[in-house]
Amino acid sequence: MFGYYLELALRSLKRSKALTALMVLAVAMGIGACMTTLTVLYVVSGDPIPAQSSRLFYPQLEPRDEDNGFYDRGEPPLQLSWRDAMALANAKRADRQAVMTGGMGPVQPANSAQDPFFVHARYTMADFFPMFDVPVKYGHAWSAAEDQSRERIAVISATLNDKLFHGEDSTGRTVRYNGADLRIVGVLDPWRPHPHFYDLNYDSYAESEDIYIPLGTARDIRGQRAGSRDCWGKGGKVEEDSLETANCTWVQLWVEIDDPVKVAGYKAFLTHYSDEQRATGQFRLPTNVRLRNVNEWLDFNQVVPKDVHIQVWLALGFFVVCLVNTVGLMLAKFMRRSAEVGVRRALGASRGAVFAQLVTEAGIVGVAGGLGGVVLALFGLWMVRKQPDAYASLAHLDLTMLAATIAMAIVATVVAGLLPAWRACQVTPALQLKTQ
Amino acid sequence: MLDIRPILSTLHRHKVTAVLLVLEIALTCAIVCNAIFLVRQRLDWMDISSGIDEANVVAVRPVNVKPTPDMHGRVQETLAALRDIPGVEQATLTNQLPLGGESWNSGLKLDRDVAQPAMHVTNYYGDDLIKTLGARIVEGRDFNPGEYAWLDDITSGRPDVVKPHVAIVTQFVADRLFHGKALGKTFYYDDIPMRIVGVISNLARPYAFDRTTMYGTILLPVHMTEGLGAYYVLRAKPGQSDAVLKAAATRLGSLDPNRIVMTKTHFSEVRDTFFASDRAMARLLVGVCIALLVITALGIVGLGSFWVAQRRRQIGVRRALGATRGDVVRYFQTENFLLATMGIALGMVLAYAINIVLMVNYELPRLPVVYLPVGAVALWLLGQVAVYAPARRASHVPPVEATRGN
DSSP, X not given: OHHHHHHHHHHHHHHTHHHHHHHHHHHHHHHHHHHHHHHHHHHHTSOSSTTTTTTEEEEEOOOOOXXXXXXXXXXXOSSBOHHHHHHHHHHTOSSEEEEEEEEEEEEOOSSTTSOXXXXXXXXXXXXXXXXXXXXXXXXXXXXXXXXXXXXXXXXXXXXXXXXXXXXXXXXXXXXXXXXXXXXXXXEEOXXXXXXXXXXXSSOTTOOOOSEEEEHHHHHHTTOOBOSOOEEOSSSOOOOGGGTTTSSEEOBEEEEEOOSTHHHHHHHHHHHHHHHHHHHTTSOOSOOOOEEEEHHHHHHHTTOSOHHHHHHHHHHHHHHHHXXXXXXXXXXXXXXXXXXXXXXXXXXXXXXXXXXXXXXXXXXXXXHHHHHHHHHHHHHHHHHHHTSSSGGGGGOOOOHHHHHHHHHHHHHHHHHHHHHHHHHHHTOOHHHHHHHO | OOOHHHHHHHHHHTHHHHHHHHHHHHHHHHHHHHHHHHHHHHHHHHTXXXXXXXXXXXXXXXXXSSOOSOHHHHXXXXXXHHHTSTTEEEEEEESOOTTOSOOOEEEEBSSTTOSSOSEEEEEEOOTTHHHHHTOOEEEEOOOOGGGOEEHHHHTTTOTTOOOOXXXXXXXXXXXXXXXXXXXXXXXXXXXXXXXXXXXXXXXXXXXXXXXXXXXXXXXXXXXXXXXXXXXXXXXXXXXXXXXXXXXXXXXXXXXXXXXXXXXXXXXHHHHHHHHHHHHHHHHHHHHHHHHHHHHHHHHHHHHHHHHHHHTHHHHHHHHHTTOOHHHHHHHHHHHHHHHHHHHHHHHHHHHHHHHHHHHXXXXXXXXXXXXXXXXXXXXXXXXXXXXXXXXXXXXXXXXXXXXXXX
């Protein structure tokens, strides 16, 4: 029966090509716009590290004095001072912990024909790699001992490895960063968690860094920082070379706590640390600690750009207009065929059969519109990727969204077809036959 | 006006289709009004002045890969070399650029004993910065050479360093904190009383924490040192910025091969980057508006054609009874006008509803009333243009149709 409906539907659609094309176009445009913006939303609001996100935490403390200019929302600063971060990390109360900060500096290729270029760097600690599941292709990450001894070593990204060593195993070779020779111990596979959750200073959707250097080493080679630095207090020494002792927050600490039961314990540890600092006069403001996991941290920072939300609403509005348009056209189309419906009804077709046939026709428009929508969404995403925002380069249609696109188109058009089909079924056979 | 009664009674018989068309026009009207309003907002924002001589300012950011022991001498030597480049009006080393993205900020206090600052501002450093950027002094004077101190001395924590005690503020800060009369007044910066010696016309911040305080800017008499994101900024004579930028970048490297140029840029590029995502959003909104209008127009054409086909006999009867072709065209035009009017009326209400949602969630201002008549006229025109082809086809229905069945 369905095959017969399909045949009837195709024949009827062919009869009024322009109207059919118009309906398919409207559905395709609406679907295309929706799927483009929804894909962007889906990409930017995803969990950057699903396997680990509930076990990774970002401790915050309130180390400032009453006089700070940036005391707002009752929230502690977004970063830690070196002193506090090191104290917390060295206490090793979590399963893993890494202090880190962003950097940027010139890489001077050994081949002097190649110009120096700038890369983003991460100055961090050994636990960074296992904690964030960073995939290592060649060699290995460094050890805690190497952190301690401030070895002149580095782990580089696949991109940098391609650029400097044509993708070969470059472990044991040297990369010249910020004027210092660093021995490469590891090369990563492509890795780009998005959002760039562990450091939102630069851009929430920044690409991952190209070079990873032990934090101590980076300080020794005077690696430039790239991030923010908030200082408080008066007249103190605030120089880049001695930030370790300055009253400034400029590093991030991430910890991994595998057992959910221990999270409260860690928070108590933060409170205890903070109280202790207050007792010695180091901290002046009331104890105010936070321990957010990855997703809480992202929510708190409102990383999803507001424009993305507006775009989704806009596209949904557009889609509704397209659907209303399709309902109208379909109604017109079905009502024109009152005569045909009348004949079929008179010849014994049940109301349900006529209804099913008309809905099939709507469904075909939906399939065609969905396919068109996929093409338009691919085009839309291609346009998005040309946009200047950092998240733009992430906009790709995956299988889930592809399936969702087509399903949405079919469901939407079938729903849009229900009213016209129902109206057309109301035709009284006798009346239609009489006017013939 | 043409006889509206028969039109209304015909529409009454095609209630559902008519309602759908009205709904489509209403939604289009509401969305387009709001989208255009959003575009307007973006364009206004993108149009803000940085307060500097944008066409002629270029900037070069150096990075040192080796320690530089005598930073003061080095900066002075470099600046002398840069000012020596043909076509350079003025050059300096500054900590940040207007609309540059990276910013230095602090809180100003009017009362030393109040913990909460009266205003958050951005601070610019650099000698002769006003002249270099081409900013304009409205009142008072520029800094005197004796008032400057070096940044690294200030941040060294050494007690013997004499820190600056004068400042220049923007007109915006003067208005906000001193009711426009800032000259000679004092504010506290890092608990040091700072006397305002000059007021400049507005100079934009590097980064918009809050778009309403885009000109919350002060200048301090600080000699900047290299590093920390500092830029050498040069103002070229008109038309010479390309050559100046190129020469400046070369000169930085040739003075010290261990100094690598990280960025060299015209100010126009800085500005473009700053507004890039707003521009993209504005384009997208315009694109969606056009698509919406096209879809709506096609919908009108589609339904119009359907109605014409359905009413061939009725049209034929009217023609046979003496209606001219023009009468038939006008009939469909009036019909469309009525539908569009209903759609627009509903659309206005919807437009305000959407606007309220946007105001609550995205801190947008209220939709100005002027958008409504403009939107209405646009949709009326759109409807008339779209319905013209079906209406013309209707007018070609011969009177003899009246005698045919159906």
